[in-house]
Amino acid sequence: MICDHTSQIGGVMDSLPIRVSTVNDEVYERLRQWITTGTLLPGMKISIRSIADSFGVSTMPVREALRRLESDGLVVFGRRSVTVTLLSTDQVQQVFQIRLRLEQLAAEWAIDQVDEDDIADLESILAKMDRPDIGVDEWRHLNQDFHRRFYDCARSPHLLELIRNVWDKVEPYMAIYASTVQDFAEAQRQHSEMLELIRGRRLSALLTATAEHLDYTARTVVAALEGAAPPK
Known part of the structure; x- marks a missing residue:
């Protein structure tokens, strides 16, 4: 409406x-x-x-x-x-699929270039996101920082620009996501798993975890748009 x-x-x-x-x-x-x-x-x-x-x-x-x-x-x-712009649920899912393809490519290019300083930065971002008093807007900002910090390691400005353009279309719906979930525990669990896979340079498992992470987020957004309960 x-x-x-x-x-x-x-x-x-x-x-x-x-x-x-x-x-x-x-x-x-x-x-x-x-x-x-x-x-x-x-x-x-x-x-x-x-x-x-x-x-x-x-x-x-x-x-x-x-x-x-x-x-x-x-x-x-x-x-x-x-x-x-108001996207339909089908369009939201399509944008998340585009985001997935781009982010998996970024992960593939980034994984072999990650060093200990990059890992330390990712750990620091996750630690800030774990604060019990964190606000929704700050969490959303740090959530994007976490993903962007890793994809920076791909050393591809053109790919990062494409990802940012897709994120701009998704971000209004991330506000819906953040206002729908009871807490960010599940998202944080997924982020921690992804960080461990990055640390271990386990690309195949990381690509799978990225797909599951974005699928969970997309399903949460679609459920909110349809007035349904968020996924477990």
């Missing part, structure tokens, strides 16, 4: 006026961040005037930013409205 909560945008979001020379880029980056972090949820209508008023800018840079976001696949222009 499409919701329109942007009339309240000034009260719930950072509404400090933008005072930089590159207004168009700043508006674009802020809106992109709101979408990819789930501040603007999939299916939500966007009021160009409300956004402009919140940012303290005219409607022109907002409209231009939204056109750029349309090219990114993050919003959809209708006849009289702009809406945050």
